[in-house]
Amino acid sequence: MDTPITIEEIIFLANVPENLHTAFLRVANGLHERAKYPKEKVFLMLVKMLNDPKKYAFSKNKLTNLAKTVYDLRKSGTEITLTDDGKELIYNEEAVLTLEEKEPQQKNTFQLREDKLHYAVFGKEQIEEGALQQMETAVSLPISIAGALMPDAHQGYGLPIGGVLATEIDKVIPYAVGVDIACRMCMSVFDISPDYLKREPHFLKKILTENTKFGMGGETSRKYDDSIMDAPQWEATKTIRSLKDKAYRQLGTSGTGNHFVEWGIVEVFEDDPLLNLPKGEYLSLLSHSGSRGFGGSVANYYSKLAMQRTILPKQAAHLAWLDLNTEEGQEYWIAMNLAGDYASANHHEIHNKMAKSLGEKPLKIIENHHNFAWKEQLADGREVIVHRKGATPAGADELGIIPGSMSQPGYVIRGKANAASINSASHGAGRVMSRTKAFSTTTRSQMNKILQDNSIQLIGGDLDESPMVYKNIEDVIAAQSELVHVLAKFSPRIVRMADANRKEGRED
Template identity: 55%
Template sequence: MAKLKITGKDLRGIGYPESPVISLAMGLMEKHHKHSRLEDVLKILSNVKARPEDYLEHPVLGKIAEGLVPKPQPGDTEISLNGEGISFPIFGSAFIEQGALSQMYTAAKLPVAVAGALMPDAHAGYGLPIGGVLATDNAVIPYGVGVDIGCRMCLSVFDIDPKELNQKTSFFTKTLGEVTLFGSGAVFQRAEDHEVMERREFREIALLKGLHGRAWKQLGTSGSGNHFVEFGLVEIDELDPVLGVPAGAYLGVLSHSGSRALGANIANHFTKVAKELRRLPQEAANLAWLSLNEQEGQEYWLAMNLAGDYASACHHVIHEKVAKALGRKPLRRVENHHNFAWKEKWEGRDVIVHRKGATPAGEGVLGIIPGSMTAPGFIVKGKGASASVNSASHGAGRRMSRTAAINNITQHALQDALQEHGVTLIGGGLDEAPGAYKDIREVMKAQTELVDTLGRFYPRVVRMDGAAHKPWQKKARKVEEDDAGEVMGE
């Protein structure tokens, strides 16, 4: 018998609303009723739609029923924060500014908060601070994930003598100029092919339908702010069974960027929805959440995961172009999100873990923690520390806002730092100068109980956006690059 194939049109034909419940129903029925006749499946789904409350306890249909049960209309009553809030550890507290601490203390008072931690690279952001980790009970906070959903690191390690970085600098400079585009408005005239653009969410979620065209043209582009693609020297300390790369020196390409305009639009839309559903005190307004039992929460979850996969695809497009230019396949690729929410277990409990500018560091999980355009990045393996909710920092973290960096760091000082470390910079400005960042080595010392260091990446040829930073650009930057645009003191 042929396998069941059900479409969104079929479900809309029996009255299903234009919502994520359509995608949910399609997936569940194709999995659990794959050999049933279409007309029989549609009859079952019609019954669920007619009386969803009768199916809430059903092991399969219950999930569909939850999306169909009418939700109570939000009232005007302000939700109160808990008095003291949950306790949470602070890693590297000596160099975390007060703004980030205050934001984390506010997040800890949310009624849905279960556990949290503040990473040593933390600085103030919008809602949850950059470097903030928050586990919640069946709730997702759009601004706890951030605007640049799925912003991530990706490292490809090539079995090429890293001495070539000095011998063929012009080649590597030219390659970086060809493999991607930088900036908030950057689009390719000819779209890349990738399976992520065929995802059903683009057809089934109303918001995403209007974002598909631009997302396709931005596939493989990079953001502004602190986003980059760079060639460098990779040093592996010893053969680790998880990393699987022998000790030695290699050539590597490291990229940092996220989900571009797609993620920004998802974040801003669903933050507005969350604020309409839950009115919180002013200091916590940007921490409004969506329950995963709600249609809006289910829709955001699907859209967030799509944006994360899209961000990953952007990196893969870039790295595949680099590999083609080098004429080699990488020995190993290491990558991780750091603006995302995951369904995880924490101390035996099901939770939603938000890592806004934090690296997943579960036991044996690989990740990349970058420094700056002259400081090394660290290849790490998580220790699965419960105290940090299985998390580590996502970088060095800013010690100066962009405005402060522009006002206090000279072009001469930047050039001296680049020359001292043998770095060729394409683009990049004073707002991203090394002096604007904390000392990555001190940050790593503050989290030795969270991760093991397996190797380092030393930048040699760095490409960034390089667009001049002006005060009026602050809001525009924030719309598209979350951890790139969320800075303290501006």
């Protein structure tokens, strides 16, 4: 039996109010420790109950009393809503059942190596102890070849967010890619003076709200280019086929958490041939999101599968891998790469619609993944799979975007191919507090003052993405001067995020 269920795990699935924490823990751990239910089954039971408390409140079951409390709260106007991860559990129930019905295969048990690999840490003074401990575990895997930790790093699941891990060329770790596969950045730079933001803020805000959809239920019927759905990989596996319709409906939408689409001003500092933009200031559109429900479902399915096939010590359990020489490993690799193409198409949908509404074609489009696995060569020539979970590719002459927060600037960078960082850089500023802590220690008035002081208009958003919950982006950029060369600075002005009542989502 593994460790007791914590309130942090439950809050990850639903916004349970503090006065019910004890009740939820009592029920959850009663099922887990006394009834011997696996954690995953307990979590699924809880989210199904929260999704339909009336059904559970008026039938005899192990959650009846808790369901009655939740149902009474709902009748009084207090809703306990599921996070994206909680909703995905319900959506993935069929996939989980299919997984359990698979013919049992031999499990392989591994121990961690005693001779931990040395790994580079950039901006160590800014990184929490939990992230460092997770990286220590990651480089102790028997399949690990090299590792690095970026200055925006903070604790996540399995590999820390901001972690880079190179493994043997035929081993891929789903949780080291992340739940939001191929989460990425995309920037369109227009040949329009920044003064346009002052002259036409209402128009820019209007087309921003008309051409974006956020949240778990976000879907669009109007497509600009849906040719990504013609890719033959959509027919490659049963899992992918089952998700195709949902992926089509969500094409051109954004997630929750730290995902955004925003107007701002980009200042190009120098005439760089790779960026190919004259020095000066431009109106720009910047977006951040990933592969939506498709990528999340793929991640959940194959992470569970990896943990069934590869048995590791408790502290490393989420770093279970799939072998690319197996059918399951190949299935994940195909699905992950398809999620990458889909995430790119997702951004292009938004940017194309915005450009059409604006009546302008962009001078330049810059984009990059930061939750992905690539087949690459290390400086010594060894072929490896490089997992970047919340890290930006920064190879020789690679362009990338490192955003700040809703009030802090972001930066367009060119990689320096630093071998110690495994050709990587940070993917943002990095959090200094959890979402739960953000809600309990920050206020809307504090956030609004920062936005006002920085001339930011916010549409949607909530305290868990307030500027106070992020590190200072200037410190993070300074800590990676060996990794990237800064070419341009993006300053946000009109920011669109998921509405507050739909924002208890994941981060990447």
